[in-house]
Amino acid sequence: MLLIETGLVLVTLVIALFFPQLGSRLFFPVERRLACLARRRRLVVLVVGLAALGLRLALLPILPIPNPVVHDEFSHLLLADTLAHGRLANPTHPMWVHFETFHVNQQPTYASMYYPGPAIFMAAGQVIAGRPFWGVWLGAGVMCAAICWALQGWLPPFWALLGGILAVIRLGTFSYWANSYRGGAVTAIGGALVIGALPRIRRHLRIRDSLLMGLGLAILASSRPYEGLFFCVPIAFALFAWMFGRNSAPPLHILFWRIAIPIALVMCLTAAGLGYYFWRTTGSPFHMGYQVNNENYGVMYFLWDKARPDVQYDHAVMRNYYIGQVLAQHEVARAHPSQSVLFKAAALWLFYLGPAMTIPMLMLAGALPPGFSWKQVSRKTRFLLLIGGTTFAGLALLSCMTPAHYAAATTVVVYGLVLQAMRRLRLWHRRTRQTGAFFVRAVFVICVLLLLVRAGAAAGDARIPEPFVGWCWPDSPLVGRAPVTAQLKTYPGRHLVIVRYKADHPVQMEWVYNEADIDHAKIVWARDMGPTDNAELIRYFSDRTVWLLQPDESLQPKPYPYEVLKSANLFSTAQQTCGAPKTHGSKECPHR
Numbered sequence: 001m002l003l004i005e006t007g008l009v010l011v012t013l014v015i016a017l018f019f020p021q022l023g024s025r026l027f028f029p030v031e032r033r034l035a036c037l038a039r040r041r042r043l044v045v046l047v048v049g050l051a052a053l054g055l056r057l058a059l060l061p062i063l064p065i066p067n068p069v070v071h072d073e074f075s076h077l078l079l080a081d082t083l084a085h086g087r088l089a090n091p092t093h094p095m096w097v098h099f100e101t102f103h104v105n106q107q108p109t110y111a112s113m114y115y116p117g118p119a120i121f122m123a124a125g126q127v128i129a130g131r132p133f134w135g136v137w138l139g140a141g142v143m144c145a146a147i148c149w150a151l152q153g154w155l156p157p158f159w160a161l162l163g164g165i166l167a168v169i170r171l172g173t174f175s176y177w178a179n180s181y182r183g184g185a186v187t188a189i190g191g192a193l194v195i196g197a198l199p200r201i202r203r204h205l206r207i208r209d210s211l212l213m214g215l216g217l218a219i220l221a222s223s224r225p226y227e228g229l230f231f232c233v234p235i236a237f238a239l240f241a242w243m244f245g246r247n248s249a250p251p252l253h254i255l256f257w258r259i260a261i262p263i264a265l266v267m268c269l270t271a272a273g274l275g276y277y278f279w280r281t282t283g284s285p286f287h288m289g290y291q292v293n294n295e296n297y298g299v300m301y302f303l304w305d306k307a308r309p310d311v312q313y314d315h316a317v318m319r320n321y322y323i324g325q326v327l328a329q330h331e332v333a334r335a336h337p338s339q340s341v342l343f344k345a346a347a348l349w350l351f352y353l354g355p356a357m358t359i360p361m362l363m364l365a366g367a368l369p370p371g372f373s374w375k376q377v378s379r380k381t382r383f384l385l386l387i388g389g390t391t392f393a394g395l396a397l398l399s400c401m402t403p404a405h406y407a408a409a410t411t412v413v414v415y416g417l418v419l420q421a422m423r424r425l426r427l428w429h430r431r432t433r434q435t436g437a438f439f440v441r442a443v444f445v446i447c448v449l450l451l452l453v454r455a456g457a458a459a460g461d462a463r464i465p466e467p468f469v470g471w472c473w474p475d476s477p478l479v480g481r482a483p484v485t486a487q488l489k490t491y492p493g494r495h496l497v498i499v500r501y502k503a504d505h506p507v508q509m510e511w512v513y514n515e516a517d518i519d520h521a522k523i524v525w526a527r528d529m530g531p532t533d534n535a536e537l538i539r540y541f542s543d544r545t546v547w548l549l550q551p552d553e554s555l556q557p558k559p560y561p562y563e564v565l566k567s568a569n570l571f572s573t574a575q576q577t578c579g580a581p582k583t584h585g586s587k588e589c590p591h592r
Contacts, residue, residue: 001472002354005450009355012442020430020438027441031158038157045152048164049145052172056137059173062458065133066179067482072114073181074513075103079112080122080132080181081516088116088280090516097314098526098537101512102321105292110518111281113289115274117190117223118183132181140178143185143192143411144168150196150412154380155419162422162444163415166357169447174454174472175351177405183223184405190219191231191409195387198235201259202242205250210259214266220409221270230394231409234386297322300330303337303399315527321507333399344395344402350470351404352414356446360421363439367428381420388413481511481525484549484559488523496537496544497559500528502552511551538562 015022038044056063068074082090089109093099096106103113112119118139125135148164155163171177177184193216200209220228243255275285282292293299298311299322307327313319333340349358374382391410395402422443428436454472488495499511515521524544526537538546547559 001450001454002350002470004453005446006355008446008449009359012359012439012446016435016438016442020433020435022438023441023445024434024437034161035158038161041152041157041160044157044161044164045145045149048148048161048168049141051165052144052168053137053141055168055173056140056178059455059458062455063174063179065131066181067480068181068513069480070180070182070508071102071510074101074510075112075114076119076122076181076183077132078104078513078516079114079116079119080126080135082111083116083119083123084126085516087516088277090518093518095526095537095540098529098533099512099514099518100314100318100527102318102510103293104513105281105289105296107296108283108292109281110516111289113293114183115222115225115289116277117219118181118186120222121186122181136178136181136185139185139189140172143177143188144172146189146192146196147171147412147415150192151416151419153196153199154384154416155423159419159423163419166418166444166447167411167415169451170357170471171411173451177408182403182405184408186219187223187228187405187408188411190216190223190228192216192412193219194232194235194409195412198239201239205254205258207258207262210262211266214263214270217263218266218270221267222274224406224409227391227394227406228409231387231391234383234390238383300326300399302397303330303334305330305399314529316503317501317505317507317510317527320505325507329401330399337396340399341396345392347402348392348404348407352407352411352471353418354471356443356450357418359439359443359446360418360425363428363436364421364425367425367436378420381417384413384416384420388417480509483556485523488547488559491545494521494544495523495547496541497523497525497547497549498528498534498537498562499525500548500550502550505552509551511549534562 037047068077082088089111092107092110096110099110100106105111105113121135121139122132123135125138126132128134144164144167147167148160151160151163154160171185171188175184176182177188193212195216197209197213197216200206201213217228217232220232239259243249243259249255278288279285281289290299290301294301296311297313297318298308300307307323307330311322313322388410391407391413395406398406422440425436426440430436450472484497488497512525512527514525518524524541528534528548529537546562548562549557549559551557
């Protein structure tokens with residue numbers, strides 16, 4: 001897909017040199033109709049949101065409901081399942097050591113380490129429609145509508161509509177925000193509400209705009225608060241500078257009742273809600289799930305963090321992940337911070353822009369008149385650049401690879417900058433030809449063509465691997481536990497699956513994740529801890545059919561009856577434990 005997109009961009013550059021008028025007669029009437037529609041702002045927002053929802057529904061035959069694959073997805077789904085059961089956390093299971101897994105806390109409660117924002121949408125989908133995916137689907141539609149609404153506060157109506165359409169194409173259909181359970185769309189909604197409310201508050205002084213900004217801040221605080229903090233700092237300074245400015249500031253009592261009180265009220269409720277959530281999951285309103293997970297497993301998030309030699313692990317695969325992959329990535333980022341920053345910038349560029357949406361910025365740089373200076377850049381553009389810069393500065397302090405959803409709050413910022421460049425580029429004439437207008441139209445055409453190519457590839461069952469995650473979610477072969485889960489669900493009764501890895505098992509391919517209510521789940525997944533500990537687990541689940549699964553034996557592993565293999569003496573004497581007792585806080589593993 002990246003090669004195809006690059007090829008289309010190169011073809012566009014060649015056509016622009018010789019045939020810049022190509023397609024003008026076709027685009028003029030379309031643009032006029034879109035301009036008329038764009039003036040009906042509320043209708044446009046609704047149309048964009050419904051278009052995203054409808055297009056994703058239409059793609060279901062070729063892009064079915066996704067199965068979770070990576071660690072983060074299973075942890076978010078655990079939280080969604082917990083909320084769907086009417087709880088914020090689950091009691092620690094007596095056999096918890098068999099169920100230890102990534103990004104999930106087993107003590108003091110059995111709960112996800114993540115914030116509840118994305119899981120709320122998934123839980124709603126599970127409760128209302130029976131599948132968490134429908135919450136993801138709804139979130140993608142709301143995100144596209146929120147992006148269009150936010151752009152209306154910064155750009156003329158036509159360009160805001162164009163931004164909403166691009167969001168539907170690039171984010172609402174094939175992106176991993178709409179096809180996985182990692183929560184990027186929810187954070188993007190929060191960022192859109194905050195940045196979209198800012199110009200409306202300054203223009204109209206309406207309480208509803210202040211409440212929308214407060215809601216956006218609440219979503220950011222409950223999804224990605226760290227990145228949200230860096231995102232909101234310039235916005236807070238701009239709002240305070242306007243409120244307490246000498247010339248344009250309204251009377252203080254109006255600012256107090258229409259801006260300060262509504263935002264403060266929403267934020268106080270958010271702080272109370274998050275504090276209660278932390279208290280139920282960690283035992284303290286000031287102790288986050290991330291902190292508990294870090295204490296138990298020694299995760300390193302920031303460049304200045306140091307590895308903890310005192311952390312012990314019950315399972316080899318978890319030690320290989322934290323002491324192997326996470327530590328190696330952390331040390332590389334510390335040793336080569338500039339390369340780490342460049343890699344993060346490239347990854348974000350690939351997802352948010354790619355070659356197609358980079359065209360306006362590159363061509364505008366060449367079309368600017370001689371002597372153009374920073375002072376000639378509009379205040380809106382400079383402010384958007386400031387927000388993007390501060391957010392990226394916060395991301396640069398992290399030692400992880402920074403997936404695109406970390407920066408989801410800046411989605412409107414990125415689209416706003418692209419559209420600002422397109423507005424200016426549209427006015428560029430080369431030798432009396434409307435070359436700039438051709439480039440602007442070409443961006444839209446390329447995005448539509450890429451959407452059709454991606455849909456055609458999915459319909460033809462063609463695999464599209466990607467070296468990095470771009471705007472479209474790459475295909476992956478049928479791996480993971482979904483086929484085994486589907487198979488076991490057809491069998492009568494309930495099941496216990498004991499998973500045994502080889503020493504070189506890839507740490508990203510995890511099988512051991514469970515539902516919120518482990519004891520009443522149809523299938524329980526557990527780690528192999530050797531015959532003795534396994535026997536204790538089997539006695540606890542004495543009413544279940546017990547299976548042994550060895551994922552590393554084949555590409556499509558199958559479960560085998562545990563007792564059959566045991567009687568055939570096919571068990572390996574090697575155990576998948578690390579051999580040393582592990583303590584979580586003051587509680588030692590009950591099996592040791």
